[in-house]
Amino acid sequence: MSALSIKNLWKEYGDQIVLENASIEIESRAFVALVGPSGCGKSTFLRLLLGQEQQTKGEILLDGTPLPKEPGPDRGVVFQRYSVFPHLTVLGNVMLGKELKASRFAARLFGAAKREVEDEARTMIAAVGLAGSEDKYPAQLSGGMQQRLALAQALIMRPKVLLLDEPFGALDPGIRAEIHTLMKKLWHEAPMTVVMVTHDMREAFTLATRVVAFDRPRDRPEEKLRYGATITRDIAIWPPRKAGEASLFRPDRDGPVSSKGQ
Amino acid sequence: MRWINTKPGQGARLTLALLPFLLLLAAYMIGSAERLADNPNDKLLPGLDALGAAIQRMAFTPDVRTGDYLLWTDTAASLTRLAAGLGISILIALVLGLVIGTLPYARAMLSPFVDAISMVPPLALLPILFIVMGLGEASKIALIVIGVAPIMVRDLALTALALPREMIVKAETLSASSWQIALRVVLPQILPRLITTLRLQLGPAWLFLIAAEAISSDSGLGYRIFLVRRYLSMDVIFPYVLWITLLAILTDILLDRLRIAVFPWSELEKGK
Structure with a gap:
């Protein structure tokens, strides 16, 4: 609800x-x-x-x-601009929320936990039509693709x-x-x-x-x-x-x- | 065609880039030749052979008294001090810049203080440093830190503050804590700027190093220059100045390469 x-x-x-x-x-x-x-x-x-x-x-x-x-x-959000992090790849951007939630101090995941989040992120990336761009940085994406990425990044948190x-x-x-x-x-x-x-x-x-x-x-x-x-x-x-x-x-x-x- | 619309090609660009250097060299050679023609013992503008001999003596012949190759021991001494000073400055700049740029309370407390400290002329503090810390390495390194760290702190804090608010809010909606925002959102985005600000501070760092070495030292590039000044040894001073410049240029280029290699995204963002 x-x-x-x-x-x-x-x-x-x-x-x-x-x-x-x-x-x-x-x-x-x-x-x-x-x-x-x-x-x-x-x-x-x-x-x-x-x-x-x-x-x-x-x-x-x-x-x-x-x-x-x-x-x-x-509450997830997508702004007109600056919604994604320029220093992370597409995959890194989508994984970030899950990593922050699971690892409160290091804010990073390793090993099996990381692979699990990575799989989930790849599914999300495919769902917004960005499959194949996982390793690109936002600056390498078009405006529309950046907004797709911002949606994926917000939705993986299930707001x-x-x-x-x-x-x-x-x-x-x-x-x-x-x-x-x-x-x-x-x-x-x-x-x-x-x-x-x-x-x-x-x-x-x-x-x-x-x-x-x-x-x-x-x-x-x-x-x-x-x-x-x-x-x-x-x-x-x-x-x-x-x-x-x-x-x-x-x-x-x-x-x-x-x-x-x- | 207007001048603003004409662009040099590959070869023309190289020629144009080399031209000022060659002109300077030619002016020196002409001046040197004229003075040497007047007086073969002139020390002010030594000829290329005299410079070559000095380089041979300083860099490739062991010193009669100590057995050291002076140019290399001087370089090692200076670079050690420079690295220590810049290393400490980097640590201070990263921690303070991050804290000031991220936390409003830290900003309220530290920002005016750092701003004020950055306005103190470092060279005016040099006597105090010598009195308090002695004439050893500590005071020289401290001078570099006092000279460059406050500016680097301010620069990094401004970079952190200039990050779009949307990014911070977005991180919050991804469940980030203040610590996590500092660690995963702000820090990675100010690191490329850290390298750039370090490049810009190389000049001042060398200035403070040479000033400190000139006053009290027993080795170092600055020490040597000011030592041989007493004998009007321009044949040593010129190669030393050239060597220092070369080192600075090389560091500058390498640091920029490092930034592009480690933070490829910062180069991609540039074009926007």
């Missing part, structure tokens, strides 16, 4: 109110796309979910428990919630379509809830089960400082998408769906 419950969330930086009274219930296994104009607080909202920043007021519950005040392995901050914004349309197919597959297969910030409406409606719009209800220059953005629209996609199930009306709409991870 991985339901998020956000209640009356406020975020202020000094006098500047960025986010104002945002509340939303996100059911387990949903795929929520956050959209809205620049500077409307959707990235701030994501950083609050991530634990990178703290809300001024309100609470965020994950399965009924308040979130810890810092990022942790229950309850996957947070995506404009992950595909820098990719060209062809690559983006390919990675959308992959994203759908991963969401169907892994037992997680996804929250994605995007500027691309088409992307939002292609992937999400719900599209949530942020906006500033009061946006006159003299109001900008003291009134923040909030959730103004909450659109459920119809016909509904369900994780792990093909669409009832157009079974091919979301591509091949397997029941793994259910």
Whole structure:
């Protein structure tokens, strides 16, 4: 289970109110796309979910428990840039999380334990379509491949919630379509809830089960400082998408769906 | 075609690179020949044969008093001091740079202190070092450390701080502790910079070494230069200066090769 419950969330930086009274219930296994104009607080909202920043007021519950005040392995993340480590190979990047978790002091695994993690990492790498690139460094990968790597690196930790901050914004349309197919597959297969910030409406409606719009209800220059953005629209996609199930009306709409991870 | 769009080919580049060196050499030879024509005993700009003789004497003939080959014993003495000084500086820079660049509390405490220390002119401290640590090796090594370590600490701390916040957050979502982030995320990414900052500090390190050796020593490249200065032995000084420069250039090139060999990813990232 991985339901998020956000209640009356406020975020202020000094006098500047960025986010104002945002509340939303996100059911387990949903795929929520956050959209809205620049500077409307959707990235701030994501950083609050991530634990990178703290809300001024309100609470965020994950399965009924308040979130810890810092990022942790229950919430995976993929940023638009800098999501992978340039000094590690593809294999090293994907293995890192498992190594950190298993070896608290040396932060490295050896022998049989290492081989086990390596096998798991290779499976994950193949699942995101990077088989054959295991020994390359991120600088040798294209932008799309780097984001695939970032997904693999986050998903090997089996997070309850996957947070995506404009992950595909820098990719060209062809690559983006390919990675959308992959994203759908991963969401169907892994037992997680996804929250994605995007500027691309088409992307939002292609992937999400719900599209949530942020906006500033009061946006006159003299109001900008003291009134923040909030959730103004909450659109459920119809016909509904369900994780792990093909669409009832157009079974091919979301591509091949397997029941793994259910 | 505009000048900014014209590029030299392989051969032209080599010729152009050698040109300033050859010009300098030619200027020296002309000056030397003119002075020697005026006065065959001139010591200021010795000719090539005099330089060759001095090199033969210093490098390949045992000293009559000690039986040592002076150039090599001087080189060994100087390089030992330099290596000790730079080695200690590297350790200090790595530990402090990592801690300052990673932990806000350590940064609050140590960063202003290191910044202040790095502003103290090291040569002004040399008398204090001689008084406190004596005239032996310790004070010379200490001078190098005081001269280069603070700058290296600051450079590595800045490099660690310049790492994108996203990477640190990403590591946290992969369950990393502060220690693990320092060990597996920050440290490996500042190591290539450590080599680069070491290369940049080679010049200052040699400066401090030679200054210390000039004042009090009984061996070393700097000691020899300042010793023979009393006899106006330019035939020894010039080859020694050339030798020091050569050593510094070689170290510089080797260190960069080392970086590329050990951290191939740092070279790949460069092009971005």
